[in-house]
Amino acid sequence: MELQPSLDREAGMSRSRGKRGGWITFPFIAATLTGLMLAGWGWLTNLIVYLIEEFNVKSIEATQITNIVTGGINLLPIISAILADSFLGSFAVVAISSCFSLLGVVLLTLTASISSLRPPPCETGSTLCQAPSRVQFSVLYAAIALASIGLRAMRFTLATMGANQFDTPQYQGVFFNWFFFILYGACVVSAIGIVYVENSISWGLGFGLFSAASFVGLAISLLGTRFNRHDRPQGSPYTGFARALVSAIRGIFHYHPKLRIITTE
Structure with missing residues (x-):
């Protein structure tokens, strides 16, 4: 009689695994994480250089802007966690954040590709450099804000959504090991490879690669919808x-x- 509750629990867990969730969802989550972190980490790592070289922002002001962006990004996981647990669910927050990330990186690509969206080029550190206009700053700040929301809100919510696909702590532990391995691996590739493209070839090409990675990550995330286990918001x-x-x-x-x-x- 003592074993009956345990057997009932295991039967319910296997039925749940048979319907949705499990390791079949891992390739979709891993691909989503890879694409979005390739896009997100690269622009954040090189933001100071981009502001100085392409927007004629002084180094001190560029550092201040980056610090503000980094501080705001660190607060976003709290908001996204509340939205995911209480109102929208993890998958909806991941999908919306991925859309924000894509829009932000696309706007950054436009600022690097369209000359009218940035001030005229000049020698770095020169006192004759023209400051960006209000419109140029508005487009730049909108791009950074959207990309920032997508970067942090998606990262931690995606980890929670992935762990919810498994019923046992053992499988959840294995998932987290692979999750963080892929996360930091994508960050290293983005910070070294794509940033090199930005600095040595073209900012437009570098941001274009970020946009492509973000789009692929969002598309794969949507393709995996029917395999995911969706938890109901708890209020x-x-x-x-x-x-x-x-x-x-x-x-x-x-x-x-x-x-x-x-x-x-």
Whole structure:
């Protein structure tokens, strides 16, 4: 009799694995991660150089912009986790973030390819360099914002979505090992290979490669939809907290008549 709950649990897990989830989803997740990290890590690594060489931004200001972008990126996983767990689900957040990443990198490619979207070229460090116009800065900042949302929101939510495809801690551990191996491997390739293309051949070609990698990652992610196990959102955790807080306040005033009299006066 003691073994029956365990057997029922295992039967339910095997039925769940038979329908969706499992290792069949791993190639899609791995390809999505590779494409989006190739695109995301490359532009972030070389952002300071791009601002200085192509937008005539002073080195101090370029460093400040990059620091602000990096700080904002580190806050995005908190927001994406709340959206995934409470409202949209992990797959929806990954898909939306991938679209943002693609749009952002495409805009960056346009700024590198269309001369009217950046100031006239000049020698780095010269006092005669023309500053970017408001329109040029607006397009650049919009591209960076969209690409930043896609980079961080996707990265950690994709890890959670991938782990949810497995029922046992052992398989989840193996998945995380491969996940981080692929993640950092893609970062190394992007930071060395594609950044070299940007600095030595063309910024437009480098960003174009980022756009292609982001598009392929998004396409493969959508192709794997029918194999993924989609968890239902659990609702906002702050709703229950707010209700508990209101109930506690009501209880205080209910059991302390003096406080109730003070508030009514």
